[in-house]
Amino acid sequence: MWRRFGDVAFAVLVVVVVTFEAIPLAFLTWLLLGRLVGSAGGPPLVAVLLGALASAALALVTITVYLLAYQHVSERRAAERARRRREWVGRWLRVLYAFEPPPEAPLDRDAVDALLDVRDTLRGAEADRVTTLLANAGVVAVLERRARSGRTPSRLEALNALARSRIASTMPTLLAAVGDPQRVVQVAAARAAARTLATIDEPSAREEAASDLIDVVARRNLPFGVQEEMLLLADDAAPSLVGALLGREDPPVSSLRAALDAVARLQLLVFGEEVVRHLGHDDPEVRAAALRAAARTGLLPPSAHAAVLAALEDPVEFVRIHATAAARLLPRERALGELWERLGDRSWWVRRQAAESLAAMGRAGLDQLGRAASAHPDRYARDMAAQALRDRLVEVVEAVSG
């Protein structure tokens, strides 16, 4: 969306001209304040205004000239870079598949970007060859150095490149960046670390890296959404991360929620017991996440039934919603009865979830919805059941009509 070229130079120029122009303005303000309180000292007002005017005019001309030049140069540069990048992609593919000799280091920016593009699409042995190429060309060392310190935009660019390169040896650098005080750096580094972790095949190294990553994430208390994304980006390493998160002593609520959501989304059935253990957690967000995980994985052992039944009466609306989604996993007759009750819940959203859960239960659920649409004592429950049946009919018609 943005050209990452010439913007920093433009910012520097703006700082210079704005400062240059702000000095007479600040002086003018000070002078006028003095006059307002009765002090007549200082230079004549006209002289100060003339100075401010001259500096503003100079600033205006400078910025205008820069913009015209930028428009011209950036257009040509963008076209030239796109052409060179295409050429480099072709050359890297020949290096990888036609065994042409790799180019000599140092590589220019287009060559590195093209190689990262190629790396992003490869897996396995070919990806390892790209990793070797990046290391041999000294690219990794440069990216790591830039990721560690310097201006924030430059660090973010380096972290993005490391996320694409996914080289296991860069994990210490990425972990250090996750621990950075700046939130934007933390987020970019966490994303890169998760992508990199996914490429570590050796189990003990993976477990160790996962544990280190979770330590620094907990220390920095990254937001729930970032932790969840990190877990999903870790691919095959996700169970290691989830295990490290759930295995921590007194983990933060955001981490628990993220871990339980990852269990649900990635269908990590191995953590079924952990899900059950958190169904009665003190925090409603965690209870809801555990219920969500149970509903999505479809795992609800008998030992968890009491917790789900209790959650159906939870005072917190969103907990009841997720409990209603999980209730369809109860023994059929019990589920039909509980969902019938929930159709009459005081919350519209719980009623809707109850109707959707019944609709997802097949013939028995649809029969129950039909009965509810005509005979439920609660008018709102009848309306909701009828609505769910109509929606189901629309889905069927759409599926049949293609």
Next chain:
Amino acid sequence: MSWLHRVLVGYQFAVIGYFAVLNLLYSLLAFVGLRTVIVYSRELSEVALRDLLEREVFKPVSILVPAHDEEKSIVAAVRSFLALQYPKFEVIVVSDGSTDRTLERLTEAFALVQDQRVWSRRLPTEPVRRVLRSLRNPNLVVVDKANGGKSDALNAAIDLARYPLIAPVDADSVLDAQAILRATRLFVEDDSVIAVGGTVRPLNGAILRGGRPAELRLPNGWLERLQIVEYARAFFLGRAGWTRFGTVLIISGAFGLFRRDAVVRAGGFWRGTVGEDMELVMRLHREHVDAGLPHRIVFSPDPICWTEVPSDLATLRRQRNRWHRGLWTNLWRHRSMLLNPRYGRVGMIAVPYFWLFEGLAPVVEVSGFLAFGAAALLGTLEPGLLWLFLALAVLHGMLLSQVAAGVEAMLLQRYPRVSDRLRLLAAALLEFLGFHQLLTLERLIATFQAATGRGGWGTMRRVGIPGSS
């Protein structure tokens, strides 16, 4: 020295001081805004966006489109919303008592049929006559309701919304394909974010393909060109600067994203103002602070909404009059936030700024000119001083516009033709030679109308989204 002379001289000094402080603040906002844009441009890489989609780390969105007599643009706008690159969203169009063919055009274009739907009526609205759904687009819902104004239409749409995020958009706007994706990312990255504002750019003159601006060209009219410069300054410098301080007070009604639960808890959009977008943001700030809830309201320079700006002076004046009345209504309604340390930087910096440098600006500017004129006539002011001050005011405004145009030039989708770029630069120069002063007068009129409770929404004459016919 007579008392009149003293008053005039004192007031002139005060006006010049006001101008100097204002421009210093503008300069500061310009620099901070530019820095925000530079960091944002690197923060959200294409890889990160792709990950967001592939791993399904997104929150579903309900796009809310209030429409009153929008027959010229509604179909093109809805098509652009339906073509968004986002995995899970719905579009809810509310025809708010339209008297033209808005509903008929929607029905023809999207094969609408009546839907016996039940929904949660948590926000009271004017009666909903019927709800329609599309046989072609399952995620399109159209509501036909009695006229109640934009806020009322938005509240009706919120009642029907199914998803946790809502995105009110104008019916004369089109969204960039990735706009929602980029904006929702901020909700993922920070749980305390309750609202995100996006950049709005004028659509006039653009060539559309597939419902989106494929090529930017400057419109033929200078009035529209001047607004392009204004929008760039307001969004790329002003709001991008305010977000850095955590003090965003306006999310444009043309495009913003909110957490539905936060908006419903706050009572939805308030019907008592014509500036419902700003009012909601101020109320969200206020109620979250009062309730001790953590919250962030942010602006992202990225998500781009394209909107049709007025092409005739009468419509433009009505629009600016309405905006300024809305500003005053909102500032007055939330006057308890003014200089109230309880509201942190919002109460101590942003709200006073809006009182002093937005609300009162036309009063100070016009009275300043009058005072200068009177002083010149009475011979108490050197004529040279007057002209120097005017020249400085104009030059500084031009400079800020040029900086904003510079940020616009960094976008991949910018005005590519050199001739257009030159005209845009010329527009930045011309803006302060009449256009700005004319709108200042309109805002002054609006100030008095707000004080006396006069003025309504006003009729907006639309040309229509290019290609919408």
